[in-house]
Amino acid sequence: MADNIIEIKNVHKWFGRIHALNDVNLNVRRGEVVVIIGPSGSGKSTLLRCINHLETVNSGHILVDGVDLTAKTTDINAVRAEIGMVFQQFNLFPHLSVLENICLAQRVVRKRDQAAAEKKAYELLERVGIPEKAHAFPGQLSGGQQQRVAIARALAMDPKIMLFDEPTSALDPEMIKEVLDVMLDLAQTGMTMACVTHEMGFARAAARRIIFMDAGQVIEDTTPHDLFASPKNERTRQFLSKILAH
């Protein structure tokens, strides 16, 4: 029980008349890497965004490290500081240098001093393989480099969980690998990760668990091996035949 760092219980989310999440139940254990796949509009992004409260659920409960996000007394900023999020569109801060992108939240949220924040930033830039870009601005970087900065920015907060929403789908093919390598490295260090991605190579290499969503519901929850070898559901089979055909 205590080992579940994310607990999602009977969650429903509506956007007007769209039932984006339909009774979702899902637990993620500490250190687990979960890949989420599913057709467009199936609610994958919505699910991730509910986990760090960028969207509020209409009913049900989400507990992150034992803290109920839906409780009125919860300090949502404190919870979010423990959850890193990486977006499809990177969302780097264009008016700040790479270094400042990584340092800002460390200073204003974690209250670290500039020296400590910079030290951390340089370590992380080293780790994602672009230490020489510390003083560049986001607009001067390639997409792959920007996404690696975005990962470093999230990691600088020392999060307990990392959420990835299609981190490579806005990238040119030659840059996908550099980002996946960073993610794979992260998975091997024992980070808890929930990744929406259709990179099946990554799923096989990094995840022991894969979830297939359709129409706001979790349809399958199994290992990548089993999913590819013997999908139980007809919708899963159809979807896989589409994405694996590429």
Added chain:
Amino acid sequence: MTVRPDSARSPSFSGMGVGGFQPKALSRWRRLDHMWLLLIGAIALVALLYFGLPQRFGPIFRFIWGTFTEGDGVFMTLKLTVISFIFILLVGMVMGVFRVTSNPVLQWISSLYVEIVRGVPVLVWLLWIYFGLPGLLQLKIPDFTAAVIAFTFAYGAYMTEIFRAGIQSIAKGQMEAARSLGMSYIQAMRYIILPQAVRVILPPVSNEFVTLLKDSSLVSILGLADLTRRGREWVGRTFTSFDTYAAVAITYLILTLFFTRLSTAVERRLAVEKR
């Protein structure tokens, strides 16, 4: 932030600058020269009138410009404009943020303010606040303070709209990224959204400043000894309407041209810094 030497040479950025190609860069400098030339020409004309026809124009200019110590003439115009503008920026920023929050009460306050203020001429607000407010509050408000309050109230609404549009022009992902790092709404506004919005709104904001500088002449009706008022007083004494109002006009022109140049320079600098 530091200005990188390589980017300083080619100030092309997201529509603000012009591409680094030689012909375009050249035409940009030529356009720049035009505007500076106009300013220099206006100053030269004043010098010509002042020193070329000292008997005719010397006393006019000296009178309408006023003195720094007295704080009248040009100094009154500038003081009134700059001080009002600081408050206008504050009101615009706060009300602009109110408008984009998810709090319906704050939204409502902000839009009500904007709609009401925009529907009444600035001069009427000025008269009403200037003469009405002291009576209502039963206290003596100094003329200058009353004028600042009136301008802040009337122009704050236009500034609110500018800030609102500027904030809304920043991609939603910026706020989400900031919040996902654990920043509060106010921190995200302060460190992420507003600094970017300010770059976007700089042209309309400086435009507002120049408009305010000109509209500040409305206080001449109220009795504050600004540039226009000094001109009227001089005409009253000497009946040299043509010369005096020409001198007033060219003085405003020099001021507005100067501030327009200044804001263009700041814009270009920010465009370079952003890289």
